Amino acid sequence: MTHEAGIPLGIRFKLLSDTPQDSAAQVVGDVVIGDHRDLDTLRAFARGCDVITFDHEHVPIEHLRALEAEGVPVRPGPDALVHAQDKGVMRARLQAIGVPCPRHRIVRDPADVAAFAQEGDGFPVVLKTVRGGYDGKGVWVVGSAAEAAQPFLAGVPVLAEEKVDYVRELAANVVRSPHGQAVAYPVVESRQVGGVCDTVIAPAPGLDEELALKAEEMALTIAKELGVVGHLAVELFQTRDGRILVNELAMRPHNSGHWSQDGAVTSQFANHVRAVLDLPLGDPRPRAPWTVMVNVLGGDYPDMYSAYLHCMARDPQLKIHMYGKDVKPGRKVGHVNTYGDDLDDVLERARHAAAYLRGTITE
């Protein structure tokens, strides 16, 4: 999707991909198949690149530091990216710059989890491995110390957090360039199902204007203080008592910004590319009163073709984004965007299409 956004800007990509089946590898011209965890692979790949950016956070920080030391522009740089890779580092840093977070601390073992619970309102407690989690993986909600053994098995430090009493999840997406220009997308509501993002509504319905502004400012502050270059997604909890707490950070175009492809003047992908190349940023404002994104998850039936036809025929305004992935149950294989004046209608159209593509409804 970043390649797609780069085409009109005249920006050409060279891609390092694990496999030729990777979504990006299917559409980019210049593809190197290799392991992003291998420094020599990264070094060879970096030759001839003006700048390096990412569509995931899993390139080892020490390798990025090595590349940077050798003069390769890496954006976002390792000093920023470490906050998206390591939840312990992120929490410590956000606390230091005064950004409100859930109560948290690194815990050593199940007994320490019990101690953490007692320091606050008790169980349940959320446990997260500080590295390697995504889409609900590496996250546990435990009701007692007895349930808290598993997170410690991987040998990765474990972060304990209070289970926040939230009314909904929000996301503040911002983009920042090396020379410090920054833009903020409208704050969106993000609905998760089973720990996986399901629906994003832009802007977040009924969000108090002051709270929205606070969330945008918070994201812009984080981007600046952490030295982020490119897209930063700040996942937020809106608490029952009217506060906003940071849940997670992502430093790349993010699922909570996919709506912008069809709903904003400039998509998150285009602005990420512009930022990474230190080009002036594009207008992040919405083009329609409401835009809804719903993820398309794989269903039981591997061939989506007839569902795809049906959805296009049913709704000629539907914007389908398929990733060219093999369909597996529960796997994100695409998303749909809809936009318009009436939120109920926009929501229904996106949900219907995603459910039809997944095969959970048949009309």
Added chain:
Amino acid sequence: MTHEAGIPLGIRFKLLSDTPQDSAAQVVGDVVIGDHRDLDTLRAFARGCDVITFDHEHVPIEHLRALEAEGVPVRPGPDALVHAQDKGVMRARLQAIGVPCPRHRIVRDPADVAAFAQEGDGFPVVLKTVRGGYDGKGVWVVGSAAEAAQPFLAGVPVLAEEKVDYVRELAANVVRSPHGQAVAYPVVESRQVGGVCDTVIAPAPGLDEELALKAEEMALTIAKELGVVGHLAVELFQTRDGRILVNELAMRPHNSGHWSQDGAVTSQFANHVRAVLDLPLGDPRPRAPWTVMVNVLGGDYPDMYSAYLHCMARDPQLKIHMYGKDVKPGRKVGHVNTYGDDLDDVLERARHAAAYLRGTITE
């Protein structure tokens, strides 16, 4: 641009290109460098393609017929495409189906041109080689038989046409699928400078609704009667006496439809791909009251980078589409789209950006 539109649809391209420098060859993954005039090259290329389509009209019709006879789906097919390749065939066919055209006939030599002039309102007369012309090439406006020698030198049949007294040029863009679904984009005004499209305004300002409807119906009729599959652009003259006459046909995404990338719910490129694959078509309606496209021509200075920065910084809503071509004076190297509620503002922004990129203005 068609590849770009195919990415979200999950559609993967294989490209036959003359050179690796070709715009499409810079961004498509699977590129074959070869000569589109060579049947064996086409045959080898066609293996493994589900369907073949075009971004120009220059593949020899006899080769397309051979491929079709061998079972390769070619869309638009040669029986349709011949009307976009040969202006003599096109005029005869449009006349047969009752579509209004300028007065015309094939002429043998300068004396015959004089006879053609006398049959109507005299000189000037427009002469066109029936094949191989584009962007004003292969077209002459002659004031006398003495001026009419050159068009006959190429040995290609020459079509004479009355010089139409038109107030402006319009274009009706439609897309038709194999199963007969068709959509019509709003009729646009197309302004030419030196025979080259300069500005397109969507929709055509102040166009009488009845005339707009007539133009759309005319384009839909042509698409149906000629068996077009994919995008059809019908370039039109709006005459001083209130008629609409067909100027040219193009059977591919067309410069007069580039506005749709940022101005319509579904772009001409997306709908061309959808039509060619017999997928349901997308909504062609505009997203903004006004969208303006201005072509970016190369100027004297080959490096557009700082102009590109300036334009992005000046207008964060500007949609730039660069083709990755080397800059040569007068060469189409990109286009810009702008949209909004106020036509004067939208026009000014697009014109300013295009002129700045070309280097004809410096602020």
